[in-house]
Amino acid sequence: MNIPLAERLRPKVLNDYLSQQHLVGKDGMLYQQIKSGVIPSLILWGPPGIGKTTLANIIANESKRPFFKLSAINSGVKDIREVIDKAKKSGGLFTAKNPILFIDEIHRFSKSQQDSLLEAVEKGWVTLIGATTENPSFEVISALLSRCQVYTLNAFGKADLEALLQRAIEEDTVISKLNIELKQTEALIKFSGGDARKLLNIFELLVTSFDKEPIVITNDLVTRQVQNKAARYDKTGEQHYDIISAFIKSIRGSDPNAAVYYLARMIEGGEDVKFIARRLLILASEDVGNANPTALVIANNTFQAVSVIGHPESRIILSQCATYLASSPKSNAAYEAINKAQQLVRETGDLAVPLSIRNAPTKLMKELGYGEAYKYAHSYDNNFAEHEFLPEAIKNTTLYNPGNNARENAQRQFLKARWKEKYGY
Secondary structure: OOOOHHHHOOOOOHHHOOOOHHHHOOOOHHHHHHHHOOOOOEEEEOOOOOOHHHHHHHHHHHHOOOEEEEEOOOOOHHHHHHHHHHHHHHHOOOOOOOOEEEEEOHHHOOHHHHHHHHHHHHOOOOEEEEEEOOOHHHHOOHHHHOOOEEEEOOOOOHHHHHHHHHHHHHHOOOHHHOOEEEOOOHHHHHHHOOOHHHHHHHHHHHHOOOOOOOEEEOHHHHHHHHHHOOOOOOOOOHHHHHHHHHHHHHHHOOOHHHHHHHHHHHHHOOOOHHHHHHHHHHHHHHHHHHHOOHHHHHHHHHHHHHHHHOOOOHHHHHHHHHHHHHOOOOOOHHHHHHHHHHHHHHHHOOOOOOHHHOOOOOHHHHHOOOOOOOOOHHHOHHHOOOOOOOOHHHOOOOOOOOOOOHHHHHHHHHHHHHHOOOOOO
């Protein structure tokens, strides 16, 4: 059987597990739980290829519990119920040690599929371990999330990845027989995108393609070999970041043709449509903003729609949103305003709020001057009365400067008519 290097090197005990010392080091919470045998249901969140599945296997091995595995890609509610029934039966053989149910890519489960796990988790029939590359706050229903601990796994650093390569050279039954000199590692790490599984796959393909030894691994050698076998869009690797960057910059640059091209690249590559929609939602505020406030409404509706529709029909909705945003006037004034405001807060600290605009729910607060001399805007002409709202130390500070476009120029005139020269509009 031709077992890939990444699988051959998969650690089976905690001592062989690389990285994530904040979780599995001697002081890590997960280490303490594994050693005590008291393991809660949990969600492992982090980038691809950093050991989420491996860690779930190790937890099961170390705690000597039955282990059941499902993939959210090809499992339905029926599969979940069948596995839970098996887990309940096997759990009867193990006193106080309920089985572990591992669900890979749990973020791909629908709400109804996640709902079907609730009773089993709540009653302790299984200890759920879910693995996800997506933020659980967005992708896991709140009822299930509240019953799980969430542990964040960090991307592998250079030292971790180099240690993994060295382990392959020294310990693997196939690779260790070859005369390999690992002279440079930067290109290997670059092409892997920090994904350990991808790193080992590239390394194995590379070293087993040579007839002569010694095999000297250099950046130039790796670059030539990998580029000669360049793959299509990889939604978990370096191209993932290049394509989404090109997509965003095309929309920001008002080029709907380039935007829809890069959208097609992502769709054809199997990118998560909700990831694309989420980026459009951010862009609608960051790069279009008040130049066209409807952009945020359309982007939000796009996110909601693709969450319900899914692939492949969601491509049409994404195309409409992307081309609309690309064809909209642009402004980053709101983005710049919050950046300036946060920087000002960091520099000036907790400045006192003016007494006149403080809340005064008690008699004492009123006696202290809270709310005194506040001007209720709706009691004045045009629903406006000039008042000082900023703390004294930073009064007259301009943080929001409307962009130069039709809508924001109208905003500028509105503000200028009210504040005259106060804010420099």
